[in-house]
Amino acid sequence: xxxxxxxxxxxxxxxxxxxxxxxxxxxxxxxxxxxxxxxxxxxxxxxxxxxxxxxxxxxxxxxxxxx
Amino acid sequence: xxxxxxxxxxxxxxxxxxxxxxxxxxxxxxxxxxxxxxxxxxxxxxxxxxxxxxxxxxxxxxxxxxxxxxxxxxxxxxxxxxxxxxxxxxxxxxxxxxxxxxxxxxxxxxxxxxxxxxxxxxxxxxxxxxxxxxxxxxxxxxxxxxxxxxxxxxxxxxxxxxxxxxxxxxxxxxxxxxxxxxxxxxxxxxxxxxxxxxxxxxxxxxxxxxxxxxxxxxxxxxxxxxxxxxxxxxxxxxxxxxxxxxxxxxxxxxxxxxxxxxxxxxxxxxxxxxxxxxxxxxxxxxxxxxxxxxxxxxxxxxxxxxxxxxxxxxxxxxxxxxxxxxxxxxxxxxxxxxxxxxxxxxxxxxxxxxxxxxxxxxxxxxxxxxxxxxxxxxxxxxxxxxxxxxxxx
Numbered sequence: 001x002x003x004x005x006x007x008x009x010x011x012x013x014x015x016x017x018x019x020x021x022x023x024x025x026x027x028x029x030x031x032x033x034x035x036x037x038x039x040x041x042x043x044x045x046x047x048x049x050x051x052x053x054x055x056x057x058x059x060x061x062x063x064x065x066x067x
Numbered sequence: 068x069x070x071x072x073x074x075x076x077x078x079x080x081x082x083x084x085x086x087x088x089x090x091x092x093x094x095x096x097x098x099x100x101x102x103x104x105x106x107x108x109x110x111x112x113x114x115x116x117x118x119x120x121x122x123x124x125x126x127x128x129x130x131x132x133x134x135x136x137x138x139x140x141x142x143x144x145x146x147x148x149x150x151x152x153x154x155x156x157x158x159x160x161x162x163x164x165x166x167x168x169x170x171x172x173x174x175x176x177x178x179x180x181x182x183x184x185x186x187x188x189x190x191x192x193x194x195x196x197x198x199x200x201x202x203x204x205x206x207x208x209x210x211x212x213x214x215x216x217x218x219x220x221x222x223x224x225x226x227x228x229x230x231x232x233x234x235x236x237x238x239x240x241x242x243x244x245x246x247x248x249x250x251x252x253x254x255x256x257x258x259x260x261x262x263x264x265x266x267x268x269x270x271x272x273x274x275x276x277x278x279x280x281x282x283x284x285x286x287x288x289x290x291x292x293x294x295x296x297x298x299x300x301x302x303x304x305x306x307x308x309x310x311x312x313x314x315x316x317x318x319x320x321x322x323x324x325x326x327x328x329x330x331x332x333x334x335x336x337x338x339x340x341x342x343x344x345x346x347x348x349x350x351x352x353x354x355x356x357x358x359x360x361x362x363x364x365x366x367x368x369x370x371x372x373x374x375x376x377x378x379x380x381x382x383x384x385x386x387x388x389x390x391x392x393x394x395x396x397x398x399x400x401x402x403x404x405x406x407x408x409x410x411x412x413x414x415x416x417x418x419x420x421x422x423x424x425x426x427x428x429x430x431x432x433x434x435x436x437x438x439x440x441x442x443x444x445x446x447x448x449x450x451x452x453x454x455x456x457x458x459x460x
Contacts, residue, residue: 013391015437016356019379022441031391031433049089053082054359056110 002040003063004048008032010059017051017060024048033059069094071369072156072163074146075171075305076100078108079337079358081127083169084138086366094166096138099158101145101172104193105130110355112196113220114386117203118227125193146172149312154332167332167369170309170321171362174302174338174353184276187296190217199297203228206295210234210283212271214241216385218299219254222263223387233264233291235283240267244301245383247398249406250416250428254392257411261388304339304351317341320351325376327365334369336361342377356382380443393436396443398426403449405458417458419449 004024013031017024024044026034040048040062052060071087073080076098084096100106108125116122133140141160148157149168156163176189188199199221203209209225211218214236222232234241240251241258258265266285273284274296283291304320314330315322319341321329327342329335335342337358341349352358360377367375383394390411398418407415415435418426424447427439442452449455 012386013433014382014384015433015440016359016382018437019382019440019444022437027433027437029434031431050363053085053089054356054363056108056355 001065002045002048003065004035004038004040004052005061005063006033006035007059007061010057012057012059014056016054016056020051020054021047025051069166070097070164071095071167071169072097072099072165073169073171074099074156075169075173075337075339076102076106076140076142077171077173077337077358078106078127078355079173079362080169080171081106082359082362083171083336083366083369084136085127086363087370088136088138090367090370092366092370096136097141097163097165098133098138099141099144099146099156099163101143102192102194103143105133105140105142107193109191112193113190113217114224116193116196117200117221117224146308149309149314149333151312151314151330151333165332167334169365169369170329170333170335170339171337172305172308172339174304174320176298177301177303178298179300180271180274180298183274183296184280185278186276186280186294187274187298189298190221191302199295202295203230206230206293208233208291208293208295210291210293210296211299212283212296213299213301214238214255214258214265214267215299215301216242216245216383216387218297219258219387220385221297221299222258223261226261226263226388231264232262233266233283233293234258235269235271235285235291236265236267237270238267241265245394246392246428247404247416247418249409250414253409253411253414253430257388257390260411302338302353304341306339317349319349322349326368326374327361328368334365336365352381354381354383378444380440382440390430393429393432394427395429395436395439396424396426398428401425405455407454407458417449417455419455422448422450424449424452424455 028034144158208231211234270286275282321335321340323335341351380396385392401418403419405417414430416428
């Protein structure tokens with residue numbers, strides 16, 4: 001399993017993650033990221049990795065956990 | 068084994084290296100950069116790096132990451148010449164053979180005042196930012212020449228530090244290259260409300276000062292006393308080293324096709340290049356998100372021998388005077404414009420051409436910004452947008 005970790009202190013609401021994986025990331029009214037799913041299924045991992053990588057604020061990290 | 072050499076180690080160049088490994092590329096990667104620093108991110112340079120007491124590092128990764136990912140770094144090296152026939156890049160320190168070359172040398176700030184006294188700065192690099200940071204802490208009065216994104220962000224940062232700021236702009240309104248005149252007038256009001264003296268429609272005639280800058284003289288004779296000047300009047304693509312390479316280089320930069328290819332075994336990413344659109348017109352996008360998107364596409368095309376193109380809508384942001392300005396897609400050449408709000412707290416201008424949503428200029432509208440990025444990328448007809456129909460004049 002892969003878990004998404006968000007640093008809301010770093011998130012600046014650029015929403016590049018939402019554009020990369022709109023079924024996983026959303027932007028709340030506060031202008032910060034909302035996770036629609038906290039863990040990522042393997043078939044969504046590529047888009048989620050792209051969302052994490054494309055964050056200009058480096059607010060997202062992935063944690064691989066043993067399933 | 069395939070060797071990809073990337074010349075230019077800022078966002079676009081770094082992201083190509085990172086993207087190649089993410090795509091499973093197993094060959095050799097060399098990243099050449101002319102600055103001594105590990106690859107770092109530039110947007111904070113005009114903001115937190117100037118303002119914060121102890122600014123955080125903006126390096127993308129530490130040295131261990133480059134070793135772990137087998138990315139060979141040659142830092143502090145400037146590319147001088149490219150021999151595309153021999154597939155060799157010559158730097159001031161070595162000659163390097165490549166199988167595939169990625170050009171990512173960025174752009175150099177325009178400086179119309181090469182013989183200026185001390186205290187006159189441009190901002191592109193971390194070293195530039197360190198100099199401006201020091202100057203702003205000693206300055207009482209700053210003059211910013213050019214009211215583009217960089218100029219206004221520096222003005223905003225200087226105001227946070229209590230510095231008196233005057234911004235001089237040649238055009239009648241700020242940000243003329245980035246937003247329409249109407250939205251630009253709102254942005255001018257925002258800057259003025261923060262205490263910035265914004266002088267539009269004025270050219271700089273002279274920078275005065277014996278050793279250090281003492282004043283800026285305008286074309287109408289106005290003299291603006293100051294202790295520091297920042298010049299933010301655009302940047303030109305860093306293509307000098309490509310002279311004689313046979314690659315197509317124009318004022319717009321290194322010309323690439325829609326997949327990022329500039330020629331046989333040569334690719335271009337970021338501010339140095341102009342990618343060709345569907346209509347065959349090259350566009351240079353000097354923006355963070357475009358550089359990152361292009362790097363992703365080129366890394367994929369290189370690693371997978373594919374022909375992907377950038378499909379995302381262009382996205383530009385600017386943080387200034389406590390507000391976020393978002394510009395999505397293309398806001399020029401529209402034939403229809405809907406103003407949902409002129410309020411500086413939730414400004415929303417939407418642009419369309421031939422019945423399709425093409426662009427948006429927004430402030431404080433995070434959800435709408437996301438939707439516009441998705442709608443524009445999907446080439447959405449405005450007739451399908453309820454907010455468009457309901458805003459019909």
